[in-house]
Amino acid sequence: AQSVTQLDSQVPVFEEAPVELRCNYSSSVSVYLFWYVQYPNQGLQLLLKYLSGSTLVKGINGFEAEFNKSQTSFHLRKPSVHISDTAEYFCAVSNEETSGSRLTFGEGTQLTVNP
Amino acid sequence: KAGVTQTPRYLIKTRGQQVTLSCSPISGHRSVSWYQQTPGQGLQFLFEYFSETQRNKGNFPGRFSGRQFSNSRSEMNVSTLELGDSALYLCASSLMPRRTGELFFGEGSRLTVL
Numbered sequence: 001a002q003s004v005t006q007l008d009s010q011v012p013v014f015e016e017a018p019v020e021l022r023c024n025y026s027s028s029v030s031v032y033l034f035w036y037v038q039y040p041n042q043g044l045q046l047l048l049k050y051l052s053g054s055t056l057v058k059g060i061n062g063f064e065a066e067f068n069k070s071q072t073s074f075h076l077r078k079p080s081v082h083i084s085d086t087a088e089y090f091c092a093v094s095n096e097e098t099s100g101s102r103l104t105f106g107e108g109t110q111l112t113v114n115p
Numbered sequence: 116k117a118g119v120t121q122t123p124r125y126l127i128k129t130r131g132q133q134v135t136l137s138c139s140p141i142s143g144h145r146s147v148s149w150y151q152q153t154p155g156q157g158l159q160f161l162f163e164y165f166s167e168t169q170r171n172k173g174n175f176p177g178r179f180s181g182r183q184f185s186n187s188r189s190e191m192n193v194s195t196l197e198l199g200d201s202a203l204y205l206c207a208s209s210l211m212p213r214r215t216g217e218l219f220f221g222e223g224s225r226l227t228v229l
Binding site for chain 2: 046096103
């Protein structure tokens with residue numbers, strides 16, 4: 001079994017400030033980790049994913065995430081946010097026992113960027 | 116290249132009715148997954164289809180069903196609607212059903228059950 005916990009349901013920040021959205025996972029086998037973003041009234045879009053190799057993963061729109069196996073975390077970061085980054089962000093996991101492309105999602109973190 | 120298309124975008128039904136939602140995947144994508152999104156339960160996996168066969172099923176009652184056609188288009192059906200079925204239903208497509216692959220989501224069908 002696997003699970004994902006996003007530690008913050010809402011994160012308000014000011015424009016141009018750095019941000020970190022936290023994600024912890026639980027799995028008994030090797031994991032694959034994803035961050036998706038959902039803008040209002042839209043579907044989800046992949047920001048980045050970790051499959052193996054380098055623990056620092058860079059994605060679209062200036063986001064990056066670091067896989068930390070010892071802390072079972074996959075936190076998302078951006079050094080300077082824009083108003084347009086306001087959206088809901090979802091951490092998701094699959095693992096080597098996952099059948100097909102089924103993902104287990106976290107509860108989501110609403111990022112609000114204020115001017 | 117057109118994205119994932121879901122129809123209808125919005126619909127209102129009453130308890131006891133049934134509903135059918137449609138999803139057209141990205142051209143060339145053969146795997147289609149469905150997710151239910153609600154404020155209380157978040158995103159929950161419903162089922163996945165590949166080559167007209169259900170590959171996976173989430174923990175939902177039998178009132179929720181789906182199918183996939185030879186052109187990879189998919190439909191999901193919910194019978195005997197309950198108030199708790201009100202949700203955004205998201206369809207996602209991928210080239211193949213792979214645990215490491217990217218899912219491409221549609222904008223969803225928002226179902227309100229009165």
